[in-house]
Amino acid sequence: MADPLVVIVGAGPAGVRAAETLALAGLQPILIDEAERPGGQIYRQPPAGAVRPGIYGLEIRKAAGIHGVLAGLGAVDYRPRTLVWNVFQDRLDLLTIEGHGEQRFDRLILATGAMDRALPFPGWTLPGVFTLGGAQIALKSQGVSIGRRVALVGAGPLLPLVAHQYVGAGAQVVAVLDVTPFAPKLLQLLGLAAEPGTLAKGLWYTARNRMQGLAAAYGVRAIRAEGKRQVEALIYKDAMGVEHRIACDAIGASCGLRSETQLADLAGCAFVFDQVGRQWVPQRTGQGRSSVPAVYLAGDGAGIGGADAAELQGRRTALAVLEDLGRPVDLAEAARLDRRLARQARFRKALENAYPFPDHLLDDVADEEMVCRCEGITAGALREAARDKDAAEINRLKAFTRIGMGRCQGRVCGHAAAELLARASGVGIEGVGRLRGQPPVKPIPVLGGVP
Amino acid sequence: MxxxxxxxxTIIGGGVAGCAAAVALRRVGLKVVLLEKGAxxxxxxxxxxxxxxxxxxxxVELPLARRSRAIWDKLNEMLGEDVEFEATGHIKLARSEADMAELERYARDAAEHGLELQLLGANAARADLPWLGEKVVGASLCAEDGAANPRLVGPAFARLARRLGADVREHALVNAAAREGERFETRTDALAVDSxxxxNAAGIGAGKVASWFGEEVPLGPVVPNMLVTEPLPIFVTRSVGVCGGDVYVRQVSRGxxxxGGGRGWGDAELLHSGPTTDQSLTGMRKTLDLVPALRGAHIIRTWAGIDGQMPDRIPVIGFSATxxxxxxxxxxxxxGFQLGPVVGEIIAELIADGRSPSPIEPFAITRFAEASVLPAAAAGVEH
Structure with a gap:
């Protein structure tokens, strides 16, 4: 009997570790990834040939570890530059530079990762406004800063990290503005100590930023970007309500991460509401099993856990696949991973609590503010549909207003739209449902049709 | 409880037909409860x-389609909102002499029903659609046809029905209905409606409803597979179809x-459906042959949905035989989308007057009980 075909989507920390574990167990997994080189977003590499030591900072060893795994494993069928745009039953639909293709699987591990959670604020569509993750990718992949005078604003651990990386790379960072208050960070220290190494790094970044004159302001509100043709200033109110204006030509702004869940949705996975992340995520067991027997979930694509947790989940999920295939499994290793994942979970909960969701940004969104930039849908249009057309559910809102119908299919605007709808309807955000996934998960060329 | x-x-089914019926029935003063399984x-x-x-x-559908078309002109006013109806004209292309002969024959027949079609030669068709990629022999243009936004029409009818006093219940799946004496009892998990x-306007679920009353009908699923590109500069100024029906394309005002690209997959029992990749890719290729300007465009979304289809491709409209x-x-x-508004009126006429002025005899449910050999299916899959 032929070996079972295990396909992994995503070559970030979770996908790479899953591939490694399966290959070491004697299987020949297929690892499919959109990027040119492995690493995912967190350990994204510059193009082949470019060398940028130092851009990973304290994470250099972890990054190098992930980057080097595949080179040492002949058994992994690694397929970079390949978009998986649909899952149906046991088939993946692919797009490569050569055109459309398909890949069958017996077992599928989705390690699709996460992207920034962008929230609208006045001026957020101006040229020069990036997400924090986008600012980081510009640095890691292209070796450039998003501007000459860069203001960073938002919430989540990416904020001090990007500040640290930008300063380290020689960029001029003119402000680090945290839209969440400082107090919760202190309150969560005990929980954060579940991962003392990571906590120490976070404190180090913050301290280094401070030493370099980049003390973060906490509890910042009412942020807005101004400029004629592009960003010229970031205006905000500090925790005391005093307005400040900072001249800058680029802004990195986002509030935490959201899981990339579309493929799991198309694969038919059941979803649950993640209260901590305020998002619907595919349901998974601690071992990475989804509600669909052949489909497994590892890493941030099914709830945000961060890169370290993703590596552990990649390994743990691969063990579950091996177990389900009737292969021998190192039970001691499985137990060790389970313990480390439990610690990661405590840390993550504390981290999310340290950066509570910035409700005030959504409460402040004015009617004229653009929410869906693909389709040009304003907050006012969403509120009107909710009020006058009984659009109490997010897919209904989509049908009436086109929100989430554009190129990004709601990956960028979907969260904000759900938050605004929940406010307009007077229900919790879990009460408005989630945007249904539709293929293709990213745009595909018409020209790619079968000859 | x-x-x-x-x-x-009681109306089972909140599609355009069911919701339009609720509106028309309220207008003649009847009390209405509408039960819709979803939204x-x-x-x-x-x-x-x-x-x-x-x-x-x-x-046989043309008299109804004609009457419905008149309603479409005043639909925005009636519904109190813009459902994006535009009479762009519908042009049907002939790719062979045989196709052209078919179009000519149809134009003659349609004229007897008052539908004026304009037959175009190859040059005139190309002048009308200068971006056409495929060689066409000619075309038939129906200037008064067009398109509307299907996501808006049904919900707008439902809201109008509510404003007129209909009791519209969504997420109310009917699991039983029976005749008891002179009345009907219709049940959902939470409701019992006496009427x-x-x-029975239950779409793909209508076969089951009919069977509760001893009427077995050969209702099957049909799952159109749809694709949409990113917004592009406006150039497809007509709704376009071809003889054979395997390609159809239009451009919305957003760009x-x-x-349409073949058939999606659907589970009529689970009421679940989705697009099919092979059909989507084939549809893309065929559309590209017809519209080469789409060469650089991207597909941003695909979808499918389940409609009910009869073997002779015309609906069942009228009183039950049992x-x-x-x-x-x-x-x-x-x-059903084009016909929906008039079907609502016809349902109300049947209930209020016992008859409709529109010729609905061809749509009698009895035609399946009587005919051992079904009429040949009409060609084409364009919707």
Whole structure:
């Protein structure tokens, strides 16, 4: 009997570790990834040939570890530059530079990762406004800063990290503005100590930023970007309500991460509401099993856990696949991973609590503010549909207003739209449902049709 | 606890036909309860191509399509909102002499029903659609046909029905209905509705409803597969189809080009459906042959939905053959969006007057009981 075909989507920390574990167990997994080189977003590499030591900072060893795994494993069928745009039953639909293709699987591990959670604020569509993750990718992949005078604003651990990386790379960072208050960070220290190494790094970044004159302001509100043709200033109110204006030509702004869940949705996975992340995520067991027997979930694509947790989940999920295939499994290793994942979970909960969701940004969104930039849908249009057309559910809102119908299919605007709808309807955000996934998960060329 | 309602008419199904019936019935003063399994207008009524097309319809459907087309002109005013109806014209292309002969024959027949079609030669067709990629022999243009936004029409009818006093219940799946004496009892998990009349406008679920009253009908699923591009500069100024029906395309005012591409997959029991990749890719290739300008464009979304289809591709509209006061309206076979508004009026006429001025005899449910050999299916899959 032929070996079972295990396909992994995503070559970030979770996908790479899953591939490694399966290959070491004697299987020949297929690892499919959109990027040119492995690493995912967190350990994204510059193009082949470019060398940028130092851009990973304290994470250099972890990054190098992930980057080097595949080179040492002949058994992994690694397929970079390949978009998986649909899952149906046991088939993946692919797009490569050569055109459309398909890949069958017996077992599928989705390690699709996460992207920034962008929230609208006045001026957020101006040229020069990036997400924090986008600012980081510009640095890691292209070796450039998003501007000459860069203001960073938002919430989540990416904020001090990007500040640290930008300063380290020689960029001029003119402000680090945290839209969440400082107090919760202190309150969560005990929980954060579940991962003392990571906590120490976070404190180090913050301290280094401070030493370099980049003390973060906490509890910042009412942020807005101004400029004629592009960003010229970031205006905000500090925790005391005093307005400040900072001249800058680029802004990195986002509030935490959201899981990339579309493929799991198309694969038919059941979803649950993640209260901590305020998002619907595919349901998974601690071992990475989804509600669909052949489909497994590892890493941030099914709830945000961060890169370290993703590596552990990649390994743990691969063990579950091996177990389900009737292969021998190192039970001691499985137990060790389970313990480390439990610690990661405590840390993550504390981290999310340290950066509570910035409700005030959504409460402040004015009617004229653009929410869906693909389709040009304003907050006012969403509120009107909710009020006058009984659009109490997010897919209904989509049908009436086109929100989430554009190129990004709601990956960028979907969260904000759900938050605004929940406010307009007077229900919790879990009460408005989630945007249904539709293929293709990213745009595909018409020209790619079968000859 | 079961909530009990008493009404004049219970309507099963909140598609365009069911919601339009609720509106028309309220206008003649009857009390209405409408039960919809999901959200109104979100089934076949909401996921179709959006074609408001008379051209190419079965000749027996044309009187209804004509009457419905008149309603479309005043629909925005009636509904109190813009459903994006535009009479862009529908042009049907002939790619062979045989196709052209078919178009000429159809144009003659349609003229007898008052539908004026304009036959175009190859040069005139190309002048009308200068971007055409495929060699065409000619075309037939129906200037008064067009398209509307299917996502808006059904819900707008449902809201109007509510404003007129209909009791519209969404997420109310009917799991039983029966005649008891002179009345109907219709049940959902939470509701029991007692009514004098019952309307079966349950789309793909209508076969099951009919079977509760001893009427077995050969209603099957049809799952149109749809694709849409990112917004592009406007150039597809007509709704376009071809003889054979395997390609159809239009561009919405936002700029997105919508194309039909074969059949999706559907589970009529689970009411679950989705697009099929092979069909989507084939549809893309065929559309590209017809519209080469789409060469650099991207598909941003695909979808599918389940409609009910009869073997002869025309609907069932009219009174039940087994049960008094039961009215059927289902099996629209992909034609229900354009016909929906008039079907609502016809349902109300049947209930209020016992008859409709429109010729609905060809749509009698009895045609399947009587005919051992089914009429040949009309060609084409364009919706």
């Amino acid at each position: 079961t909530e009990r309602l008493t009404t004049d008419v 109104c207008g979100a089934g076949a009524s909401g996921v179709n191509f959006g074609g408001v097309r008379q051209q190419g319809r079965s000749l 004098r009349f019952l309307v 997105n080009v919508i194309m 049960t008094p006061d039961l009215v059927h309206a289902f099996g629209f076979s992909g034609h």
